[in-house]
Amino acid sequence: MITTGRDIETILFKNGYNQIGATRRHAKIYMSNIRELKTVIVIEAIQAEVSGTCSLNAVIREAEEKYNILLAVDPLIILIGSSRTHKLYGKNMMTIDCSDSKIKCRGYSARYEKECLDFIDFSKKQRKIAKANLDISKRVNGNYSTWILYIIMMINVCCFYNAVKTGGLGFAGYTSNNGLEVYAISAKAIIVNKEYVRLISYMFEHGSIGHLFGNVVSLFLLGKMLLKRKGTLRFLAVYMLGGISAGYLSSAYHYFVMKDLQTITVGASGAIFALLGALVMDVLTDDNMIGMKKRFAGFACAMLIFNSIGFNIDWIGHVGGFLSGMLLMWYINKIDQIVMNLSEMKICNLKANGRM
Known part of the structure; x- marks a missing residue:
């Protein structure tokens, strides 16, 4: 269960990513500092009102123009928000559903497999901790x-x-x-x-x-x-x-x-x-x-x-x-x-x- 942007940053930093900036469309851009050039785009779907691939392309173009860089051809897209609030589909897509804190991955390639598995593993551990805290609260109160x-x-x-x-x-x-x-x-x-x-x-x-x-x-x-x-x-x-x-x-x-x-x-x-x-x-x-x-x-x-x-x-x-x-x-x-x-x-x- 991933609840904050800080959790996402922690996992990305662990995998060798650094944030290079943000766009006006509520998107944060991360790039890897290891040999293979990889890019992660974190979008807050509820605020950005993402509705299609055009919006995603606009986010990528804005980031390229603003920071004078060429992003990876197939970046990993992490969409924060309920899966029912957007119609964004594509390759290397990960949705962190705020309604139930579940992670859904669609069609990620082998180059982003480690990142996706780390997110899923972290979510499972957080769920166990949350359940344990809930049990403690019930026992105490x-x-x-x-x-x-x-x-x-x-x-x-x-x-x-x-x-x-x-x-x-x-x-x-x-x-x-x-x-x-x-x-x-x-x-x-x-x-x-x-x-x-x-x-x-x-x-x-x-x-x-x-x-x-x-x-x-x-x-x-x-x-x-x-x-x-x-x-x-x-x-x-x-x-x-x-x-x-x-x-x-x-x-x-x-x-x-x-x-x-x-x-x-x-x-x-x-x-x-x-x-x-x-x-x-x-x-x-x-x-x-x-x-x-x-x-x-x-x-x-x-x-x-x-x-x-x-x-x-x-x-x-x-x-x-x-x-x-x-x-x-x-x-x-x-x-x-x-x-x-x-x-x-x-x-x-x-x-x-x-x-x-």
Whole structure:
């Protein structure tokens, strides 16, 4: 699989070619510096819109006039672009198809046999490396399925329905705390009584239909993004551990700072902000997302501030979840990088031993 012009140049240089120049028709001219005079013309077919032998002859004439040389009678033509985008046929023709990165050779003569075979061999090796890298990526990030999102969303809906059914909660909001205080967190429950199981149960309870709807929608949007980037296991780790951390930080804040033992907290907001924090950390450390870093960070900060202002909002849980998510993703990325490095070392050893 040849993906860049640099790969083509590497193979040509290896076979004793030097680039003598380029034409206005998106063609690069290479000539051999060995005994037998041979010429290679590399044409970017997508840009040049090559449509026939007339275009090829024009490229050759332009090169001869521009550089005051006489090119080989039968040059090797390397056409970069989908085979469906041109109608150029002739002897010594090689097409590097950008749509599937396959190399197709047509009627090359014996004098260019070594070059063509080198291109084909290089392409096969690159395909093996690409497949190995894809396998590494799958092992590191894992597969993902949106079913886990639907399951968590359904658990939230079922818990809300149960709270309404038992009479402790109305669809519009609280009617009494009796239906929620068994599952909610508070400074008294977590810090004093050490009922740590509530750090899980509180994430699936909500105070009103609006509270539930907002969290479910946010969970779906942010969760799907993180699932695609990091896989199911990492998503679950961030969601659960981030939610637990947010709940504990909220309880500790109410106990040590506010001296409030009775206020209860419910909702998946802490876990959802952990997803947001994880996404921010993953984007900020991804070199392929350079153009999106500032935008995404600004969006995340605006979302955090907007959703932490108002009455009956546990802002410390939101901030705690966000920071916990960032820390978890930083740690996950460090582990993934170690695994990637070890796997790449294995690939390098295979290449050195000629097994790839």
